[in-house]
Amino acid sequence: MNITCISTHRYLDTPEFLTIALHINTIMSTPVYIFGIFIILTKTPEQMKTVKWCLVNVHGWIILFDYSVSIMTMPFLLLPAFGGYPLGILKYFGVPTFVQTMSVMIIFGWMWASTVLVFENRFYIICTVQVKNRWKKMRRKWMFCHYSYVFVLAIPCYWFVPDQEQAVQKIFESLPCLPGYIYEAPVFVLTENCVYHLSVIVIFIAICSIEVLIMVFYMSYTIVHQLKGKTVSRKTFEMQKNFLVALLMQVLIPLTMIVIPVIPWLFLIITYTYIQSIVNFTIIIATSHGSVATIVMLIVHRPYREAILLMIRKKPIGSVNNSRRIMYAARNALSDINN
Structure with a gap:
């Protein structure tokens, strides 16, 4: 470990930049979160009441994760090594770094689980009577397993925590010359072998994704079959289809805010390259996931979008349409007079 070396780093590499950026992100996103919850609670129409509390649940976990x-925590990560130190308020309360790390991972897992439950809610509503009767018996157990598995799979991470003195020294020796404040910081190394951690995360996300795909496929097949069998009206079919598409957009578009940081992280880990500014920016992008998810939710769901437009216009859509009709009628009348 060469503490006497001369480090060349920029402001974008510093904890100060990361802290200020995350504070700004929090200040900007908090009103969006509050407004999103307000819209869900007060503007959810009757036809969406069955999914209302599922949306509140997933929205709450998204906010909590961000x-x-x-x-x-405000993690200052030293990728490609699985180490770093927290800058958030929990450190001032003496919360161990390992507990902070596991808390973020568990909340992330529960956020994914709550997303799956939104699709499960629609699956339960749309599925046939035979499927519903079978699924009803195991539904609550299935929900409980998703949340409990995240917690259970996080427990073995404790046994992968290495001896900190030796692990930190190895990190300092493997990384290039670092600024002095990093050598003096309370660096914590989560693991020296990330196979278990990455495997658990990848497998859990894969399982959740497969479940969502199966539910979406079944729901798509069911509503099309119901339309062909004339058991539902065209209006009901369009409503169910539009809501399903909106749910997919609500999940997939904000998902890019999680995928974007993962790509450079994998590159840094595989090539064992240390670029602190990239790590800082990816953390900032990841914490923007919640605000993006909220905005997308308010846009893609038509009832929420129309409710916001009404709030902006401060008059009913019907009044706007009537005004347009009057304007068009007056314009046509003037044209007739001129002719």
């Missing part, structure tokens, strides 16, 4: 990173 706050856990941008306020509570």
